[in-house]
Amino acid sequence: MDLLRKELRALRPFFWLILLLAGLDALVTFATEFPDQHTIADVFDDFDAEFAYFVLFAISFALGQTLIGREKNENTLEFLDGLPVSRGRVYWTKWLAGYLVLSLYLLTGLVVHLPLHFISATSDNPSSYPEFWASMLAMDLVVIAIYLSIGMALAFWGRFGLLAVLFYLIGVWILHESGLPSADFFDPLIYGRLNVIGSTLIVPWKVAAIQLGAAFVFALLGLFAFESLGRHPSDVSGARRAATPLFITGLIAACVVSLVTLIRTAWSEATVDPTLATEPVFPDWETTRLETGHFVFIYPNNQAESAEALAAESDEIHSKVVSFFHAEPKRQIIVDLTSQSPRHAGTAYWGRVRMNLRAQGLESRLPAVLGHELCHVYIDQLSDNHVSDQFDATRFFHEGLASWVEYRFFRPPEELPQIRRVAAVAHDRERIRFEDLASSARLSEEFAPEWVYPLGEVFSAAVIETWGEDAPEKIVRAFGRDDAPTGLNGIALWQDTFQAAGYDLETAIAAFFRKLDDIVADEREWLDKLPRFRGQLVNEANRYGIRIRFADDTDPARKLPMRRLYVRFRNGPGTAESDYQVRRPDRDGIAWISRDYFPGGSVEFQIIHNPAATLMMPLFDPWVSVRTR
Amino acid sequence: MTSTLIRKELHQHWWAFLLIGLLSLLGIGWILLFSIMQGQGGSHLIAMRLHAFLLAFSALILGNRLVVAEYSSRTQLFLESLPLPRLRIVLVKFFLGLIVILLSAAGGLSIALVVSARTEVYTPRFIGILNARYLCFAVFVYCFFFGMGFLGRYRFVGYALIIGGITLLTRIRDLQMSDLAPIHLVGGTFPFEREVYPVTSLAITGGLALAFFLLAVALASVREGSVSSLLGERMSYRDKITLTALIFGILSAAYVIDEHKTKAPYQLAGGAEAADTRIARVTVAPTSREARELADQIGKDLDAMADFLGLESMPPIFVIERPDLDPDQFEYGWLDSAEGVIVRTAFRHPDWRYALCLEHLVGDVIENTSHGRAMKEDRFWVIDGFTLYWPHRGDSDAPLDRDRHLLLRALYGTEHLGELRKPGDLHRWFTHQERVGHEITAGIGWSLLRVLEQEAGADAARNWMRTVLATERSPSLISAYRDWETPIDTRFQKITGMSLPEFLGRWNEALDPWRETLAEPLEKLPTIQGKLEFEGEEGATTQVHYDFSPPGETDPEYFTRPVLLYGETAPFEVQLPESQLKRHPLASEESREGWLPETWGSGTGFTWTFAADSPALRCRIISGWRHTHIP
Structure with a gap:
């Protein structure tokens, strides 16, 4: 008890700091809010x-360091050793x-x-949610036990x-980026x-x-390290003496080994011995410029x-795009056709385009893809990259305008419904x-990020029909003007930009x-024939399904073969798109996924269906969140 | 002697150099990994951006070991006793570290260029640009941490000031972090820019590097090195706590100041502005004759409201046409960093009503000017009633049935809620809204204000409304305390000369005769009813079955457009804004019973009500909002 009192006394500055932080929190609340609202x-x-x-991690870590440091x-170890x-x-x-x-x-x-929440409760929502607070406190x-240790x-x-610690957090980040499902187990900040x-906190x-x-x-x-601290090596057992240097060596070794293993694993996946592989592996070919x-x-x-x-048509494609944007042609654009990205037929960056020559389905119309990607290049050029800087707010315009140009100049008119029907479904079924x-x-949290293409295309079409084909160029240039205010996002950014463009x-x-509304009216018959789906969670020992x-089991005419259905999973609304997991249903119509992906106790899924091969993308139902038991 | 110094540094800090080597390996490994992953980005050179972060980290380590460790342990005093100029000691450290950092930078960049060779087109200019940007960045980060190291224990204060300064700069000068020169060098365009040297960024970054180098030299040399020696002493435990407390204090102060800052008014392109208004600034877009008339009308009404309530200022109002909206729909815009009330509506639709628009605007303006204080539940009946009172104002002595539909709302509402006799009944206004809907409770509130006018006099009623609605104090404990000093019920008594129970008694007495007079239309007003059941499936998803019971009276005069309104609520919320409600129309016979198309997860918050439009009441009536968690 005396020892505890001594330690607590020594932690008095931390104690005051904690009180100060609580005081500042209270002060900020009382200075900016009505406490009874x-x-x-x-x-x-x-x-x-x-x-x-x-x-919390920083404070706990600093406290742990201080207790020993x-x-x-202050060389008080000898004093401590003198105590019984x-x-x-x-x-x-x-x-x-x-x-x-x-x-x-x-x-x-x-x-x-808590007292503020209590006095702010209203008659229609009187609860103070004690269960939630209890769960939060328990967690x-x-x-803090983890962080302090x-x-x-x-x-x-x-x-x-x-x-x-910094190394470790970088390592955890790498694990997340690599898509390792169990990365969360290693993440102290999860x-x-x-x-x-x-109102239930799902504690992992x-x-x-x-x-x-x-x-x-x-x-x-x-x-072990504390026991050998400050002592003559002969006073400390060999095992305890070795603990710290072993630990350091072990940590460095672990970093090196992890890195080497990671590289070797990735390398071996890319260049596995064909005689051992279950799937054929093909060599990389030399490239031509x-x-x-x-x-x-x-x-x-x-x-x-x-x-x-593609190259033979490319200059003509380029002329059309440059003419549409009234832009100065770029001297040289690199088009890298070595991409094997499974998710995108093409991607564009500042003056550089990557395309997948093997893209399947509709996307295999390569001149259209090149035209689409060139639009991105010139949107960035004309706006001095400012449209991409605000990508969260402008993604639909970036993709939508490029899609409009793609369908207008590089695809036959009869293909336009392929993209417009997707927009029709989105508008008809959801209140976007x-x-x-x-x-x-x-958009990603609630629906599907892919909707930026069809909805963006309709938006661009609406702008062009209202103000003419010059309008997009003016809007893009307005983004890049010198006196554009920074710090704007969302609607405010768009209002400012349109205003600057004169619209x-x-x-x-x-x-x-x-x-x-017009597109929905035109496609009414087709929309009414589309099936609706429901998902039911199935729990098994090591997987969820x-x-x-x-929705309508009695009408066989509206059934689709399972091969046109997918289920997409994610951990929560904030999950990056690259971390989404897609699974096909099996013969029983169940799409399975390992439990390891969901340590947090809830599963989010989205049903995706492809009613017709001639749509530019499948149709996405809204995300559903279910709590696992 | 120089070589001896170099050997001394290597011997003393070998493990730090080893660590930097490890970091370089990590960076190179990352570059290789990135290229093996087939470069899902636009170029393999994107991996250099993480390498840049590791490079900065290495510079931090170098600065710490070469400078901070030396001066904090005061071993530089031993070095200064040697027959060497002090400057040479500092320069040896500087150039040793610089070589290490440049080697690391060059190594990473070389590996990246090699692995990218298959998918890149290299020109001398492109390589020159990459080298200039990356090496300049490397020199800058090294000089920064080397120079800051000489501030000793006050380097943390320096870091805090720099971070705070950058934050202020980005806010005041409307800059983005990526616009800052050193960050721009390794920013988004680093792997792709092949034609233009970023001369300005290079010059600024180089200049900053030189400045930090000169800082190091100055601190090391001034007063024969005594300044750096003093600064290099270790921070005590109390110093660290004090510094932490200071940083949090500054951050908190900045937040409070920011919250209280007056926001600039929103600017709308085009639009007709209201003419000849005193306080109200109203803009209606796009410009048209109707827009101009509407702006003038709203401006006049809001000016009169400002006079009535004694308001000294008002946020600017923007009404924007959305011809595709239903005539009774109003969409609100939210402004983060500007002031104003924005609403979108189809004001040229033939069925659009001005009174409804004004009802919405009045509520918004008062919420804005009172900073939400008027929305507190114990007084909400006042703003609720005022949103109808003001657009329908007239002779205070006129009978209540001058506005028959509003009176019917009050009677309908009180019939469903039971009589409101106690002050506690007024303090549970949100519960009443849940049961009968906010448009009905607004009718009840309207009747309360009208009867107050008649019982206490127009002046007293106005003073009461002013005291509740015209409070312009910004949110804070002090403002709340001033409010608590005189409870709302006590204030009512002081202003009107009646206690609340007494007034409520008189109000009920005022309504009773109207119940008889309007018994017939009241009887015809429908009661909306329906059932919802949650059918949990095996597992953790649930489907919802609904069963709507249409009222007996199907005369379209009293009941149209039945609908089931529902939606998923956010954590700890029990209501949803109109824009987030889903609708399931129930007009046809077949649709009155069935399953909702969605699937719901267990534990999700769910709110719902059956609703229909009442032409007699000119508003929506509901079965009552219910909130539950999906089982």
Whole structure:
């Protein structure tokens, strides 16, 4: 008890810091809000959970470092050794003191805000949601134990402990980027992705349990290091003496080994010995460079015919696009035809285009794809890249305008319904607002990011029908003007840009929705024949499944073969598109996915169907979130 | 001697150089990995952007080891006792670190160029641009951390000031982070720009690098190195806590100042502006004769409202035509960084009503001017009633049935809610809205204000409305405290001379005769009913079955466009804004019973009501909003 009191006294500055942070939080709240109109719904809307958990991690880590570091820096270890307590006991007492201080930090947050939520409750929503707070507190109490243990274990490295943490977080990021489904288990900041369904916090207990176990191991390592700290090597057992350097060596070795393994795995996937592979592997061909008036094409020699056919038309394609935008032709555009991206037929960057010569289906009309991608290049050029800088708000315009040019100049008119029908479905079945379209993130969260193409094309068509074919160029140039204010996004950005171009955004929006209504009216018969689907979660030991059912089981005419159906999965609304997992249903109509992808306790899925091969993309139902049991 | 110094540095910091080597390996590994992944981006050179981050990290380590470690442990005093100029010691450190960082940068860039050779077209100019950008960036980050190292324990204050300064600069001068010269060098166009040298960015970055180098030299040399020696002392535990507290304090202050900043008014291109208004600034777009007339009319009405309530300012109002909207629909725009109320409506539609538009605008303006204070539940009946009171204002002594449809709303609402007799009944206004809908409760509120006019006098009623609606204090504890000092019910009594229970009694008495007079039309007003059931399927998804019971009276005079309104609520919310509600029309016989097309996850918040339009009441009537969590 005396030892605990001594440790708590030593942590007085942290204690004051925590009180100060709580005080600042309260001050900011009281200076900017009416305290009796501070509902939990309002707070939750504005709460940046990722930042909050990052701050919690930083404070816990710093506290852990201080608990050990101070003894080292202030040379008080000899004093501690003079006490009739073992180093082990001192260590665990420090841990307990740190844990109590951090618990205080959690409690101050509750003490400040809970009473405000209580007095702000309204008669239609009187609950204070005690279950939610209890879950959150329980989760946070586990989280601070994890963070504190990491801090104390790495305290022996001094500043390098911070480096080690940074390395580790970079490693976790790499794991996420590589698409490893279990990456979340290694991520100490996963708790910042708060998953609340209704008013229930879905705590990733499995992740927490694994990380708590790892934290316990960290704490033990810290204990061994603390026991040998400041002691003559002969006073410390060999095993404990070796702990710290072993740990350091192990960490470096782990980094190197992970990196080498990662490279080797990726390399072996790319160049597996054909005699061992179950699938044939083909060699990479040498590439050729072919110059035309405005392009340099790079293509593998085994695709020379299609590449050269494309190259032969390319300058004419270029003239059409340049003429549409009234732009200065670029001196040379690189067209890299070696792409094997399964997701895109083409992509464009500042002065460079990548295309997949093997793209299947509609996208195989290569001149149209080149024309589409060239539009992106010139949109970026004319706007000095500002349209792409605000890609979240402008993606629909970028893709939509390029699609309009593609269908107008490079595809026969009878192919236009391929893209317009998709827009018709989106408008007929969902209440898309312009605000949704002007936020790619919101569109992805609720519906499908792919809708930027068909809806953007209709928007561009509406703008052109209202103001003429010069209008898009003016709008693009307005983005890139010198006096354009920065810091705008969403609707404000569009209003400013349209105003600068001499147009009115509201008129454009009205024309857009009128056009959508007209398209829906034209396609009414086709739309009425489209089936609707429902998904049902199926739970198995190591996997989840979504059983697809038809909304109307009694009308056989509306059934589709399962091969035209897919299910797309994601962890939550904020998941990057590249992390979406797509699965086909099996014979029983169930699309399965490993549980490892969903450690958080909820599954989000989206049913995708392709009613006709002649649509430019499949049709996407809205995302559905289900809690797993 | 120089070679001895170099050997000393290598010996002392070998592991830091090893770490930088490891970071370089990591960067190169990343470049290789990126190319193996077939470069899902536009160019393999994109991997250099992560390498740039690792390079900056390496520069941080170098600065820390070469400068901070030396000066914080005061071993530079030993070096200064050697027969060497102080400057040479500093320059040896500087150039040793610079060579290491340039080697790392050049190594990474070379590997990237090699692995990209298959899919890139190299020209001397392109390679020159890449080298200039990347190496200039490398020199800058190294000089930055090397120079900052000489600030010793105050380097953290320096970092905080620089970050704070950049944040302020980006906000004041409307800059983006990617526009800052050193970041622009390794920004989005780094892998693709093959024609233009970014001369300005190179010059600025080079200049900054030189400045930080000179800072290092100055601090190391000034007063025979005593300044750097003093600065190099370790920060105590208390210093660190104080610095942390200071940083959080500054951030909090900046946030509060930002929240209280007056936003610039929104600018709308084109549109007709209201003429001859005192306070109201109204713009209706696009310009047309109807727009001009509407702007003038709204301007006049809002000016009169400002006089009535004693408002001294009002946000600018923007009404924008959306001809595709239904005539009774109003869409609201939300402005993040500008001031104003924006609403879209189809004001040239033949069935469009001006009174409805004004009802919406009045509520928005008051919410804006009162900073939401008028929306507090215990006084919400006042703003609810005022949104109808103002557009339909007239002689205060006129009988209530001058506006028959509003009176019918009040009677219909009180019939469904039961009599409101206690102040507590007024404090539960949101519950009433849930049960009968906000348009009906607005009718009840209207009747309360009209009866108040008649019972307490027009002046007292106006003063009461002013006290609730015209509060212009910005949100804060102090404003709330001033409000709490005199509870709303006490204020009512002071202003009107009646207690709330007394007034409510008189109000009920005022309505009773009208219940008899209007018994017949009241009887014909339908009660909307229906059932919803959640059928959970095996697993964790649920389907919803609905069953609508049409009212007995099917005369279209009293009941049209039945619909099921529903939607998924956000966490901790029980209501949804109109724009997020889904509609399931129920007009046909076949559609009155069935399944909703969507599937719902267990635990999701779900709100719903059956609704229909009542031509007699000129508003929607509902079965009552219900909120639940899907089982």
